[in-house]
Amino acid sequence: MERSESIKEIANALCKFQQEVGKIKKSANNPFFKSKYATLSDILDVIQEPLSNSGLSVMQLPVGENELETIVMHISGEFIASKYTMRPTKNDPQGVGSCITYQRRYALGAALSLNIDEDDDGNKASQNAISRPSNSNQKKVLTSEHLNNKESMDSMCKWIYKNACEANKNKQRFSIANLIEKNYKVTQVEINTIAEIYEQYKINNNLS
Structure with a gap:
């Protein structure tokens, strides 16, 4: 500063x-x-x-x-x-x-230390995603607009990281691909793109 x-x-x-x-x-x-x-x-x-x-x-x-x-x-x-x-x-x-x-x-x-009206920053949705059934009717559609929107991708990365931490805490195997496929209608190319964005997100935020 x-x-x-x-x-x-x-x-x-x-x-x-x-x-x-x-x-x-x-x-x-x-x-x-x-x-x-x-x-x-x-x-x-x-x-x-x-x-x-x-x-x-x-x-x-x-x-x-x-x-x-x-x-x-x-x-x-x-x-x-x-x-x-x-x-x-x-x-x-x-x-x-x-x-x-x-x-x-x-x-x-x-x-400016602004008081920005609080929300759950995706945490509640992340918790729901862990226990959400993998019924295909409940899967969300992932569009190119989502992939190109930084705010959306940051929210998704936080959700992925929270799930990864939860799996690690419970000594469970974790896979980004499995997590995404359970909750979104995606192609393999989109999964690869999200994985790349997530890895960059971890680097930018010094996350292990």
Whole structure:
């Protein structure tokens, strides 16, 4: 993290901002687990006025390779800045654009300590998936839109990881392919794609 030599003014302004800003509601649906999440627009709509009232502004810039820098600035000239890297699921314009939007949402939440209306982040769905019957009538359809949506893939990876941890805890054999096939209508190509995304997810999040 980088910061100005003094952060006295910006610290006071952030206190004022956090007292004024309201809870951010989640309006967008997660296509996998039927949960909701806050869109970038949801967040910007809520924080714009409290930021202005507190003499604060935020700048977010893509820098380097798959890196985003978020700078919280105060009218006094004081600032706090940080940046982090997130790799897109697919390295094409759509994938990179989706990744930047995803980065911006989470960076704003962290930098401004936002109270984003809580959901189960796929945990409840993950628990249900462990005991869900493998009846083909209950299988979900997996589309290319899902595979190209980073938020959906991150939710699926969390679900896979939770199942893997549960299997390891119970000393049971675990297979990504078996887990996916029990719950989704998929081809072998799609299973391979999900497995690759999952391995990259573990690397990005330092998971074993």
